[in-house]
Amino acid sequence: MRVVLAPDSFKGSITAADAANALADGWRATDPSAEILTRPMADGGEGTLAAFATAIPNSTRMPITVTGPHGRPVEASWLLLPPADDAPTGTAIVELASTSGIELLGSDLLPLDAHSLGFGQAIAAALAHGAPENRVSRLVLGIGSSASTDGGTGMLTALGARFADTKGRTIPLGNRGLETVAAADLTGLQPPPPGGVRVLSDVTNPLLGTLGSAAIFGPQKGLSTAAVPSSNTRLARLAKMLPADPGTSGAGAAGGVGFGLLAWGARLVPGAAEVAELINLREALTQASVVVTGEGSFDGQSAAGKAPTHVAALAAELGVPVVLVAGRIAPDADTSAFAAHVSLTAVAGDGRAARANPRRWLRQVGATLAEKFN
Template sequence: MTHVVVAIDSFKGSISAAAAARALADGWATVDDAARLELRPMADGGEGTLDAFATAVSDTRRVPVTVTGPAGTPVAASWLRLPAGDGRSPGRPGGPVGVVELASTSGIELLGEQRRGLDADTTGFGQAIAAALDAGVDRLVLGIGSSSSTDGGIGMLRALGARFTDAAGRDVAPGARGLADIAHVDLSGLRPLPAGGVDVLTDVSNPLLGAAGAAAVFGPQKGLDTAEVAAADAGLSRLADLVPAGGSHAVAPGAGAAGGTGFGLLVWGARLAPGAREVSSLIGLADAIADADLVVTGEGAFDGQSAAGKVPAYVAELAAQAGVAVALVAGRIAPDADTAAFVASVSLTDLAGSAAASLGDPARWLRAAGAALAR
């Protein structure tokens, strides 16, 4: 009996990692129904992180919470409670783990086609974190991909008890708009970290400021024009000047993630970690791979940048360490992509005949890819 581990990332904007893994496994089973198909959907901290954990880890529980979304309106979201563990599984001795996803509380997908570059903020993300703390989790795991804002994490920190006020002592406006007016930062009311700490999942290593920083690199996709990018960068610089150890936090790899939310979390005392590596550890991926005959991984677009900390490259590295073959499935495989690590690679675009067709029904073409690999 062939043992296949399916460790695939989401196809962003198309299908979640959990749904992609199920579709691929269904396709494999149409050709080889005796195979043992073990689903370990992956994530790097963006959309689908909660789904990936819920599929790969037993005894999880979704806890509903209503938060203030990036448009300033209520959003029905949830955080995920993982069971306490024994040091080899998600929970550490002492209590359960709470997983909170920025994408589902303050993410850009919540805005649809609308963009609120100056006004979207991370309040909802902070409210969901506070809800998990209120429930008594021992440790937090935070996914911060797919952000809608460039607020340096001040909305999140406010929801956790911090204050950011102007020269007159008034709370500054939400989002990047308020950064320029910050005159005083009061962290005395900030909630303490849980006993097991806070681990932050991110797939970017950008600093907070400058040409490679949060505003310059990610601001335009969130709706900031050229002048607003410059203003946001200046506002983030002002923020860094006003918080303790702000200068050192600002240059830390990942501080610029999620519009500077990485920076805000460093100010709180959290640890930033490469998302794929941390998720794989939490879901026990290495142990699953060690017993497999084949691993199937993938993502929406596999290109020249996919080797830089993305899910497929990391899964391929784990498979190589275990001496297990690995195959790739992607929505699109770019001409510059290095697929040498994979025994087989399948492009949904090639199977469907066009990118539009594969995007229109990704589950269908993932099933087709699974069947093709099984053959």
């Protein structure tokens, strides 16, 4: 029995890596002889760094202190992957969630003043790593779970850009500061690495408008309905000053960080598919007996590029049965691609119990699945 465990994170509850390990512990308790491969997944949000660290041998966490979205120091890290044929001096993985993410704010949301400076500082640190002849040759950036709606100006500032008002004064960080932005000076902006910049995101929204960053994601970051139009207007001011199309699919990701990265020359790619490729998930599935995937909430929107749906599609190509384990499975969810599906909410009795101790319930589910597929 060869089992591949490839869950995404259960957002706000347990990381993808820890979820995979909990499932593995339960499976081994029932079937000690099973060969278990953990390949935690991500789509660019919370847990992206941990997923790569678990799946890729000889990767190295590089600790760093950055300025968080609230303006206070945050202890974070970026990940250095070992050299590969297409990246001879290594790939750096940088995660927005751990540097400028909304989880860092707790209940203290800052809808107009939160910023992405720390994310840019982590990128700058990765670019500066090593001797000039041994610098990072490629960046992979996960941009989910942003705390801000700053259009990526904080990030670009950390990389050397300068945003000023009509009197030449540097504007404040955050969406509020865009009220007075009159000029963007990109002459000091660090160039991307030679292997390019790939941005992982499951968001296809443009920067502006009714489907844009402020309208769709602003309320999740504490923005009131009344404040959405003015926040959108501020982003529109910025959009006129940067060399990117605000209508590009994904430009509205992470409060407009997607737009800022496009202006830097980055390429936005579907997060789950890119992660699967980089961690060699297809190879792991080639001789698998079963694959288990999952996420915190599997609902009607999970079919649009989310990790479990991508894992299921890849498993279907290879003829491998796939099981879904989710914190909750919504009534509108399409589970037809899965040989079986399990809700931790149902197993634990209610959502609160499931969220309080996800490791316990994932271990129990792992043991139950081992019995089912043995």
